[in-house]
Amino acid sequence: MPELGRAALVLCLGLSLYAAAAGAFAARTRRRRLAASAANALYASFGAAVIASLVLAAALLRHDFTFSYVAGHTSRELPVAYTLSAFWGGQEGSLLLWLLILTAYAAAACALNRRRAPDLVLWVVPVLGGVASFFSFLLVVVASPFGTQPPPLDGSGLNPALQNPYMLAHPPMLYLGYVGLTVPFAFAMGALLSRRADERWIVATRRWTLGAWAFLGVGQLLGAHWAYVEVGWGGYYAWDPVENAALMPWLAATAFLHSVMVQEKKGMLKVWNVLLVILAFGLSLFGTFLTRSGILSSIHSFTEGSIGPWFVGFIAVVTAFSLALVFVRLPLLRARTKLESPISREATFLYNNLLLVALCLTILWGVIFPILSEAVRGEASAVRGPYYNFFLRSFGLPLLLLMGIGPLIAWRRSSLRALRRTFAWPAATAVATGVILLATGAGSSLLGVVAYSFSAFVLASIVVEFALGASARSSLAGESWPVALASLVARNRRRYGGYVVHAAVVLLAVGIAGSSIYDTVREKTLRPGQTLQVGRYAVTYRNSVERRAANAQEFRALVDVRRGGQLIGRMQPGRNWYPAEQQASSEMAIRRDWTRAEDLDLIVQRFNSSDGSIELKALVKPLVNLIWLSGLLFIGGALIALWPDAREQRRLAARYADSSVAAPA
């Protein structure tokens, strides 16, 4: 079995190398048959990656401990779902997942576009083949998941903290996002190499970028929720390098998704878009490298394997090659038109892009600061939460406001009169929100009031957009309001899906602001019968119990919760002790109040066996549930924007035909 896996990986490496070399030669010499052969090699590399993956999955399910990887990451008692999740639980397996998704995406992207954009695909094949070659090489030479050993009686198991349903989905989601950014990168390079620097590569990869971006966003939210419910510190994001590694490409991709609209509509920002896609792909590689190199101090454990230098080399080659290509092709990337007014839709997209990229780069600066400071001063220094929070506020709040302004401003230029008319309702809503918040005593944080007022402005602008559009359709087509609304969204999926995503971002911003600015934290040592007041809640410690679970000893404190003097429930925070792993875990108790959208979190920091007391930490997190709710809305909006649209396909096909005729030979 391991031999089959190794053979499949060697075959995958050979096929990818062939796709890269033969594909490049064929594209340069315009040999169609050789190009088709290179594309077929790329499709076949996916088959080889599938075989290698099936071998590993079968070994995991059979608890075949002759595979060092299986013995190192699973045990016989581990439930099936977690056993399978060990596929990406270790370095070698996660790299194999990278390769599997990459070759699947590569095969699908090339197959779907070979007729729509054949001259682009000609060069896309070698680029994707080159990336696949790198990951195949790593798996064959540096980090093979098919190493063998004399089988031990049982495996080492999986860390208890990773045995959580969110951890089943979080890493694959991030991978689908990271790897998905390879496709727009490959098409951008393909466009430059084939000297077809029009909008075709953007149109061909729009859904790929959107999909990758959506997966990255959902993956991060799943990780944040795992941290919230499992790690037991009452937070969900710690600005750790590993977390930032996923956030940075997501920010770059967000900027890209907005700026491509300007290029499609106005033929502007061509260089900028190519640079953004290089940045997003480079950051996805950088993120993968970060989690594997041990180069940075992080609250996450890193393996300190030999894989880091290979990644540094590959990132350097990719960056140098792509930037050189952009430089060489600069004459082809001239804009067709110019920005006519600083008060126009395209200008707001530009401001949005600058803020997103600025936020992305300041986070990158914070992440690499320890490396740079050590190189310059000989001593590593790290920036912490306050650094990131400062820039999140500095760039995030204007971004939030722009999200509401952008859709209200016309393309090319807007008159003051038009602005007054379109801004009236959203601006009035924002002011009213601010006044109400101040009047109801929520003005303790000016930042919170500003964030909520901006959020109200954006939500009002979205409602205005939907209402005006549906009203126009209703009166033009004589449709009822619900039908008009549905057909409005169906006919403009990208635009209205985008608005739904904007609404999700508003919920996220409100949730983050509420749970971080207005939260209440209390800590106290409680003896049985004693009460701790936290916000509107009074929590009374009754006693503690100990019980045996399947693979852990559970210690729980029984705590009564009252609000307004009325008993509203009993919570059981505590700790688990896993004897096999010799490890404790905090089991935070969460009381979710959906009507107030707030959580009461209880964490037992310590059981004092001497006097039966507990050290209890209680947190009230207002609006934190909006963060998780925003995830559902985000998925909904992304699905609307991603949903295939036959009318759009016909329009684009016509544009392809036109541009093929007009294109230089």
Added chain:
Amino acid sequence: MARKASPARLVIALSVAALLAIFLVYTAIAGGGRPVLQPGKLKGHREKVSLGGKVVGPVRSSAKSGYRFRIRDVNGTATIPVVYRDTPPPQFKVGREISVDGRVRNGVFVGDRGTLVTKCPSKYSSKPS
């Protein structure tokens, strides 16, 4: 006829300038980060640092003096006694890699409350931690 300057360039230039200004203001106010050190490199540092390393036992705890233990270099032998007057996270144990902020006082590293973090289990470690 003089060439009309593009507003896009102006916008980009102003934005970059604003970004740099914000950055300068931040670094002027908040400084350039906190040293990240292991016990072997602590000598001569009196300012606040972030200390990383592995927990060496025995770990003694009392309500009055908090937790007392030593931290050793991850790949070395240098150690320093640590006092931490707060409850460490549940994953805290001898041999575990941790990070804690604080400063050296009379040869003992005094950790700030709420800053001790144990490393999360990795999804990508070659061996379970």
